[in-house]
Amino acid sequence: MSDGIHPIASLLAAVARGITGVQVQWAGCEPDVRQRIYFANHTSHLDFVVLWSALPSEIRAHTRPIAAKDYWEETPLRHYLAENVFKAVLVERGATSRTKSHDETKFVGRSLIEDMSAALGDRNSLILFPEGTRGSGEKVGEFRGGLYHIALRRPDVELVPAHLENMNRILPKGEYLPVPMLSLLTFGKPIQVEPHENKDAFLERARDAVSSLRRIGPA
Amino acid sequence: MLTAIHDSILMWLFGGVLCLLVILTVIGRALKRRNSSNISRSTIDNFNAQIAAWWKMCVVFMLSLVLGRIGSLVLFGILSFLALREYLTLVPTRRGDHRTLFWSFFVIMPLQYCVLGFQWYIVFAIMIPVLACIFIPTSIAVAGDTAHFLERAAKIQFGLMVCGYCLSHAPALLLLKIPGFEGHDARLLLYLGIVDQMNDLLQYVWGKLIGRHKIAWRVSPDKTWEGCLGGLVSATALGTLLWWATPFTPLQSAGISFIICILGFSGGLVMSAIKRDIGIKDFGAVVERHGGILDRIDSLCFAAPIFFHLVRYYFAP
Numbered sequence: 001m002s003d004g005i006h007p008i009a010s011l012l013a014a015v016a017r018g019i020t021g022v023q024v025q026w027a028g029c030e031p032d033v034r035q036r037i038y039f040a041n042h043t044s045h046l047d048f049v050v051l052w053s054a055l056p057s058e059i060r061a062h063t064r065p066i067a068a069k070d071y072w073e074e075t076p077l078r079h080y081l082a083e084n085v086f087k088a089v090l091v092e093r094g095a096t097s098r099t100k101s102h103d104e105t106k107f108v109g110r111s112l113i114e115d116m117s118a119a120l121g122d123r124n125s126l127i128l129f130p131e132g133t134r135g136s137g138e139k140v141g142e143f144r145g146g147l148y149h150i151a152l153r154r155p156d157v158e159l160v161p162a163h164l165e166n167m168n169r170i171l172p173k174g175e176y177l178p179v180p181m182l183s184l185l186t187f188g189k190p191i192q193v194e195p196h197e198n199k200d201a202f203l204e205r206a207r208d209a210v211s212s213l214r215r216i217g218p219a
Numbered sequence: 220m221l222t223a224i225h226d227s228i229l230m231w232l233f234g235g236v237l238c239l240l241v242i243l244t245v246i247g248r249a250l251k252r253r254n255s256s257n258i259s260r261s262t263i264d265n266f267n268a269q270i271a272a273w274w275k276m277c278v279v280f281m282l283s284l285v286l287g288r289i290g291s292l293v294l295f296g297i298l299s300f301l302a303l304r305e306y307l308t309l310v311p312t313r314r315g316d317h318r319t320l321f322w323s324f325f326v327i328m329p330l331q332y333c334v335l336g337f338q339w340y341i342v343f344a345i346m347i348p349v350l351a352c353i354f355i356p357t358s359i360a361v362a363g364d365t366a367h368f369l370e371r372a373a374k375i376q377f378g379l380m381v382c383g384y385c386l387s388h389a390p391a392l393l394l395l396k397i398p399g400f401e402g403h404d405a406r407l408l409l410y411l412g413i414v415d416q417m418n419d420l421l422q423y424v425w426g427k428l429i430g431r432h433k434i435a436w437r438v439s440p441d442k443t444w445e446g447c448l449g450g451l452v453s454a455t456a457l458g459t460l461l462w463w464a465t466p467f468t469p470l471q472s473a474g475i476s477f478i479i480c481i482l483g484f485s486g487g488l489v490m491s492a493i494k495r496d497i498g499i500k501d502f503g504a505v506v507e508r509h510g511g512i513l514d515r516i517d518s519l520c521f522a523a524p525i526f527f528h529l530v531r532y533y534f535a536p
Binding site for chain 1: 304305307309310312314317318320321326
């Protein structure tokens with residue numbers, strides 16, 4: 001993987017910024033080139049591009065999105081965008097135990113963490129949407145387990161919560177034309193897995209860390 | 220419109236505005252440095268923000284002079300677009316409104332300015348109040364979500380009316396054909412801007428100086444009878460004194476600026492009520508970097524269409 005930012009990626013980032021007029025607030029930490037996993041709520045296809053474009057360019061060059069393989073490999077265009085333009089880390093969706101048998105879940109889960117850890121390497125950062133799918137925007141959905149496992153696996157990497165607001169109104173799930181409302185992006189205080197904290201408690205805390213960053217509307 | 224540059228009366232008027240702004244800027248700076256204890260810091264910051272906004276308005280006005288008719292329509296079109304964006308960002312809408320909103324931003328709003336450019340007056344006059352008023356509820360109904368239906372249609376319609384329809388009447392002044400006043404229409408736009416904005420400022424100043432009795436404290440704690448009347452009288456007097464730049468007689472000028480002031484007041488009050496309802500203090504407070512356009516032009520939005528129609532009816536037969 002080369003270091004530079006793909007020109008199409010820069011172009012799309014500029015367009016996304018123009019449409020969403022995103023206003024960025026670093027509320028809990030400062031922009032930093034250190035390795036981080038930015039995890040955010042997910043309501044729109046524009047989420048990743050907007051979050052990514054909000055990072056300073058030297059950080060952006062080493063920040064890759066985690067994206068669902070099944071969706072981004074469906075058409076050649078999507079595949080090209082994911083693989084070549086944004087250098088996405090394509091993974092099997094973090095499994096929920098409801099849809100898959102226990103063994104299969106374990107298996108997929110393990111390869112997911114391997115993939116993520118390999119993608120982090122020794123200098124990359126990742127952008128992750130732990131809900132695993134786009135929500136309606138009313139409230140942040142339940143987080144899948146990947147965030148917890150990668151946190152245990154790579155305790156050296158900082159976990160930064162981020163909250164995107166109004167994106168579901170700009171380009172909601174199922175629509176293809178954006179409405180140019182203004183959006184807000186807030187980065188919160190990094191969190192980590194506390195000693196003896198179990199998976200569910202950590203994921204719940206991570207979700208609170210994201211939803212507490214909301215700035216407009218009911219908390 | 221480049222002829223406007225050679226319009227010496229316009230230049231005097233605009234020069235006067237710039238001088239006043241320079242003086243106000245100096246005062247604002249001095250106040251900020253002094254920071255005397257009897258005026259609060261936020262009042263001074265407000266004052267300076269207002270002056271900064273006026274400088275921007277002057278730039279917009281100057282650009283619209285230089286760019287000519289089409290340029291000024293594009294400029295005001297962008298302003299309308301940004302104001303609508305601000306309004307709809309803060310007014311809650313639902314998922315089912317998405318396509319209606321898309322149409323509002325990218326079709327209805329540009330069309331409003333296009334028909335103005337083609338001077339297709341009838342369509343300009345009915346585009347939003349009639350056509351959009353039918354289109355918007357229909358389009359929301361097609362989307363199939365009936366929850367809060369009337370409320371949603373009304374919210375979008377109101378946004379288009381204020382940010383699109385009303386505001387587009389300001390550049391429409393440039394297209395009026397007043398016998399004996401050809402080529403001087405930019406003066407009318409400047410006149411409207413001066414009276415309207417000075418009314419805002421003077422209401423505020425009088426309110427701070429002698430304001431006692433609140434008009435609607437639930438809506439806007441700043442608005443007092445004393446401030447309102449003081450602003451009304453002094454801004455009307457100022458408007459009257461500017462009769463020489465307009466096609467009006469001094470008495471007509473007094474009447475027209477009085478009406479502009481009343482409308483400016485209602486614009487400010489209505490927008491305050493909306494902000495109260497949504498639960499924010501300024502449109503700009505949440506969206507600082509982009510925000511605040513609507514806060515600056517709320518009074519203009521209400522004054523522009525009435526001013527336009529008065530002038531059109533009585534002076535441009």
